[in-house]
């Protein structure tokens with residue numbers, strides 16, 4: 001059997017182990033230490049975010065953002081329906097109600113039109129929007145940020161999948177009041193697990209740090225006025241992050257190259273439509289995503305699996321998840337249509353052109 005080809009496998013730079021050894025030498029195994037600061041600094045200088053907080057996961061970062069913004073019980077929070085559940089779980093943690101907004105065809109991401117329409121017509125004003133940059137491709141983020149500002153809605157950018165994606169020269173994660181990145185095992189870079197919260201507002205990041213470390217008041221005897229969480233990233237994992245950040249731009253370019261190969265080999269096939277890229281943007285093409293307008297993608301997925309190649313349907317929209325059967329949703333069928341036809345194909349940066357060719361040959365051999 002061939003070695004399995006994963007959707008997005010970890011890909012170390014080569015320096016991570018060296019930095020982990022430094023951590024061991026210093027004995028700062030315990031939370032925090034020099035590498036946490038260095039990891040935060042590297043994210044700030046790469047993305048242009050003014051403040052950053054390294055935490056245990058992207059989900060924790062979203063949770064902290066909602067908490068700092070004072071979002072709580074029975075508040076409405078808007079969210080992309082076409083996303084991974086990690087974008088919205090924290091809304092539930094806060095006892096708030098998600099209101100899902102559909103995608104548009106131009107970006108496959110949240111539709112600014114539907115967003116604006118809902119905000120103009122709704123009875124109860126939502127407190128915030130958690131917007132996802134799906135599969136590393138930029139949402140129409142300038143327009144969306146303007147709409148949020150106009151209606152007084154906080155914007156949290158879920159850039160878990162889109163580190164390195166740029167819209168009009170500015171990094172995803174830096175348009176909103178908060179941005180979050182994830183370093184889960186299959187993201188574009190990984191610390192095996194981890195996340196980052198960024199914001200230009202220093203007070204908010206300081207407050208998030210306070211909540212992320214059990215909300216200890218500044219007394220030696222551990223005084224508590226509020227409850228918090230244990231959400232800070234460990235120095236060992238941050239050392240991996242520092243090594244990974246040295247190659248982030250290489251990884252973005254390689255992901256885009258992989259997308260280019262798929263595009264080249266499948267270019268002539270009319271029924272295949274790739275996830276678009278908005279003008280003025282550079283996505284990171286975390287996962288190459290496509291729809292099949294005729295062929296059942298399940299057949300393709302099965303054939304790829306037989307060759308030990310991983311692929312996955314597009315995310316099942318949140319508004320058709322059993323968990324959210326009673327949630328409000330502003331939808332026009334776009335994400336459901338994409339979900340019914342779409343597949344993410346292997347996009348690991350350790351892959352070569354030959355791997356992509358082999359995968360495309362399987363796809364081509366199994367079209368209707």
Ligand SMILES: *Cc1c(COP(=O)(O)O)cnc(C)c1O
Nearest residue numbers: 057058059084086087160182184
């Ligand atoms: C991975 C992911 C998350 C969650 O990140 P974790 O670090 O796994 O908690 C949230 N949103 C999206 C869109 C993701 O892909």
